[in-house]
Amino acid sequence: MIAFAPQLINLFATLILLLSFAMISQRRIVSLINIFAMQGMALVAASFLLGYATHQTDLYVSGALTLVLKVIFIPWMLHRLIRKLNVRWDVETLLNIPTTMLVGIALVIFSFSLALPVSRLSHSIAGGSLGIALACVLLSFMMMITRSKAVPQVIGFLSMENGLIFAATTVTNGMPMIVEFGIALDVLVGVLILGVFMFQIREKFDSLDIHNLETLKED
């Protein structure tokens, strides 16, 4: 089992990257939330596996935290939110999916070349995944830029957090426990606040389209 661990972790890493691409091209909000939950699941699997391979109990705790927060609670909350906001079956018109994909591939190549000299130095058995983690962060970043609706923007934000936690897990076998808990708390509170905001934005602008939020501009 331990012999296969690095390969398995690489498999999960690839899965996480693949799901990031799936998010970029997904137009249905419901499916987007499901993909996000799946990405969280892959992250949890990678944490548990790495915890098993390196005998670090911290990684189990970190994995459990991700499981509760990113796989169970936040997707559930987002589902509830889109039902209440009545945007459950919304389909977003995305321009130029092929172009976005190509830019995404360029970002992945960029991340790998940036991470290569650093990941060579990693002690961890999965240190090579740093490039994938960075690619996930940048892809989520791109998703936040290209999406015009509020919910996909928030999912992009959360997916970016997934990429960061994945970087912490694979490169350094997890951050100190107190920091992990702090980050989880911030994410949780942040999502709750954004959820409340969505209702208020909806109330004020009659839509969740962020393009409405463009009155504060320089002349």
Added chain:
Amino acid sequence: MNALFFVLGFPLLGGLVLAFTGHWPRARDVNVVFSLGTFVAACFMTVHVIDNGPQTVWDQQFFIDPLNVFLVTLTAFVSLTTAIFSRPYMRVEQDHGKMTPPRMRLYHSMYQLFSFTMLLGFTTNNLGIIWVAMEAATLTTVLLVSVYRTSASLEAAWKYFILCGVGIAQALFGTILLYMAADKVLGAEHATLLWTSLNDVKGQLDPTIVTLAFVFLLIGYGTKVGLVPLHSWLPDAHAEGPTPVSAVLSGLLLNVAMYAVLRCKVLTDGALGTQMAGQLMMGFGLLSVTVAAFFLSRQKDVKRMFSYSSIEHMGLITFAFGMGGPVANFAGLLHMTVHSLVKSAIFFTVGHATQKAGTQVMSEIRGLITVNPTVGWGLMLGVMAILGMPPFGVFASEFLILTTAMREQPWAAPFLFLALGVAFASILARVLPMVFGDTTLKALAHPPALLPVFVHLVLALVLGLYIPPYLNGWYVQAASMLGG
């Protein structure tokens, strides 16, 4: 019992208490009392640290040295004066119907929690917790900015959250890389994010990893400092929230982010032994000063104009720390202090002026000096101070920064002079008619609390004329810690 316990305990307790009682009429006073408690505790801590040197508290989780204790005191002080200013200001806002009881509860509770997150960010020894505190500070201020629930404030808060969330995520990536570098030196068993431990081994940290880490950290925390081109959230957030919030955002929050950058710079300089970190900071700083000065000249909203002025000054501070060396670091710290004092004083007077005029558009605010001479003079003196007129403290720090720049980085000096000149001309041209023009405005129902304005300005004046040896020694110690 350590004073730090009270420094962090008062605002945290205040946040909890005011979450339930923040709508009471007396809550405005309770807010002041909690801030006063924090300030007194901070003073005790400062005296202790200056007499006994740096100390670590609670199993090294907290670290107090002259650098952060000075920022802690400044933060506690400005939080206190802003709480005093906020008493009559929020009362008027309530009378105008902009604030309802639940909003007052949110406002007071978040005000205290915001102080808590800033003080936590300054005092913690753990680079990961600095990140957590910065993100928490974003969350509390997002709620403060959006407290009026107008379309504009919601828009500003949403942009603030998303942009700062993205920016600060880069800082977390940088922190992870730093942890990886520590892991290589200290081994997986003893790996740590404690700044003191990292500082002890900074010479052995791997340069490749640290270089990449610093780039991410600078971009991440630089977003919160408001460095161009990552600044676009700042004018919106500062202009749309209640004025006390603009004052603490501009005067204090930017300092926390700056402090995080400085701590990382010390590690990076130690690991690399080159000027890479300083050069990056000089580049970003110079760009911010120049771009902000030109944007500043095009503003119509008074709070937006002064938030661009904050970007300009933070750029100048970043540039000063980028140059490094005892004089520039000293000037940077002094500039941080006087900018906090003067900018919050300006926002106090601007707050009263906009409340009186019912608008933030500068062309509609006129003749403050006839309506209320104290507000008028407060604004005029504040503006003179922020523009770097002698004898205020900003003059002293800007003079030091500019002379050091001419000596050590002569290529940058023309840009700095040009930017400061443009800022000078455009702010003065806008503010003079606001203060001296003809007006038909009436006085306010509740007398404004202008004591904080003059206390801040007098302090800035004193710092410009004469820095007491005690305080001077403190600045010199803090500056030497930054090395360069």
